Amino acid sequence: MSSTTYPSVRAAAAPKVRSAHAEASRSGIWVGICTITMSFMAFLSALYVRQGASADWTHIVLPRILYLNTLALLLSSATLEMSRRALAPVSGSEVDSVAVRKGFAWLSGTLALGLLFVAGQYEAWRQLAAQGLYLATNANSSFYYVLTAMHGLHLLAGIAALLFVMSRLLLVGNRFRHSTFEATTIYWHFMGVLWLFLLLVLRTKL
């Protein structure tokens, strides 16, 4: 580095040392995403084959609330991103209460929107049941319930992870770990992307 380089540039050029364990958290979550994607691909293959297997495929009209749920989930990704930015300067040793409070607030928003999504999905099930479409009614409805249930279960796991991260922020001594939070955010965004994909499949196939 020449002596005329500005200090800010020099600092930015220095490599960030990530501990091996933080790297492992990140690898781990991406590996987990691969496996969850594969399992949904298996369900979708089953859907395609089942559709072609017999002539009993009748179109179902998706409950409108699904689109509100989608909006809630996408917004939750946005609030999670705001939370990530707020918590970026927070480290395990220093307790920057302003950053922690902001981050916690955005996380609460994310949690609320996530729970709203789950409640909305349940309401969508109730609306379908009111139409007489249950799990075993026909092949379409079977796949609707299975796909949304699987996504919902995985989302609940994401909610559990959010609660865990939030609890870490609240603890005295601030045992908040960035690697865990980063893994949670990657997972949460993946849940949103997965839902968009599933919605597309439900709309076009079901």
Place this chain on the structure above:
Amino acid sequence: MQEASAQPAHVHAPPEGFIRKHVFSLDHKVIGKQYYALGLLAVCMGMGLSWLMRFHLVWPTTRIPGLELLSKVGAPGGVITPEYYLSLLTMHGTLMVFFVLTNAPFAAFGNYFLPIQIGAEDMAFPRFNMMSFWTTLVAFLVLVLAFVIPDGPPISGWTSYAPLSAVGQDAGPGMGWGMNLWGISIAIFCIGSLLGALNFIATTLDLRAKGMTLMRMPICTWAWFITSCIALLAFAVLLPACILLILDRTAGTSFFIPSGLVVSDRLQPHSGGSPLLWQHLFWFFGHPEVYIAILPSMGIVSHILINSMRKPLLSSKVIIYCMMSIGFLSWMVWGHHMFVSGMNPFSSLLFSFPTLTITIPATIMTLIWLGSLYGANLRINAASLFALGFISMFVSGGVSGFFLAQPSIDIVLHATYFVVGHFHMVMGVASIFGVFAGTYFWYGKMTGRMMNEKLGQLHFWLTFIGTYCIFMPFHYLGLVGNIRRYSSFVNDFMGPLMPLHKFITIAALSTGAAQFIFLFNLIYSHFKGKPASENPWEGTTLEWSIPSPPPWNNFGGKHPVIYHDPYQYGVKGSKGDYIMQDSPEPSAS
């Protein structure tokens, strides 16, 4: 992938108390031993079941004393009914494929040695690791529960084809709660395996010590890594399949059950499903699964042979690339289990080509092993004998695969003893030989005491000869039309084959008896075996640089630095004809 730049803080604190040290342990070494113990229990059960099956095939009306205690309905008066024979073979297959062949070479040895061989203190996620073992144990207990319930175990085979497995109680004994337990057990097993695979991958990618590049990892580490990549994606397909099966059975859905199906004089209420769908989903998992069963043993055997030959293989890199190609190609061949299933015959062609192609990397590996052995001064011990036995079994069992890979020949051989002989030799024997080799090789490191060498060699010869006597005749039986999964051949056109069946049964019971030598050796050596030094085999890889048994944090708080590839043998080193991976001496070349 770059090496880890900063060393992590201790992954977990030193264990205190009996429960933390030996039961709910976070230590990958304890978890590895727990998996091994589970595999041992499962193999004893699976082998016992095979003895009952073999006995019944040649003496179907002879009473087996005490068997009525296992099942009053299935074995009244100690005589196995045809339906119970199917239950026995279902549980035999399920226990062996899942709880032995996926557990022992991969989960047991991989958990124990992968972190050590890459220079890590533990796996990346010790809590997930502990969870994966206990999940697998719960799956085992749920499966074994099927023996105890009045309904009995399912009769649909380890492959659980729909619609037999999907319609419920109407399908026969054991197809009510027995089949439900099977589905639940395997679903839980999938979760345990997925957690384990995730751990292996993250650990291999991110926790390697300084200087341990990917190409400097030992061959067995590579085998475990590639296996975990396959397992990650394969079990992710079996789990949805099991979920859909359970829904068909319990919730009235029709994923796999077609319309108008009458079973046991009862019209089934389902409609529109596809039985072939189950086969596709199952075998899309099932074929990679058999490579999950064999790849770790290939790695273990390569590792042991190099040590015993005191020289590296002709090319470790080619072996690794071959293992990767096998892993890649394994996804494209699943239809070769379905040539006669009724799927489009043109698809059969599309599956036959990659099936034949996958023999190429397997053959290259065999040629490398054999070519490396040529001119080598091989140290003969139980471990190296089983390693050689692996190659023999892998070739013998593998060549029958060439025949089965061709749809026209498979039409004749499908569901005959030819197929049973093929997969038993490659999976059942070759893979187990890898486990035996690994046990004799690493027992000293794991327990601090060596296994008895003489008993080990006796075990090898009896098992080697015995398994050839059992499984080679299967190919002949298959060629003359002996169908598999039948409980009795005495009274039909296969009557003239009974002398051969009797020979096989006697060989099976004798070889089974020989395994007690191994069990005795395993237990006896734990207490009275010769104390093991740090490096009894004069090995080069990191597991030989730490005490036997290793301390809780593997390297005693130190962080090894790697200077060489893992197989510096046949060179002038300070300790002998080898240089250890973490030794700063210069490499030979």
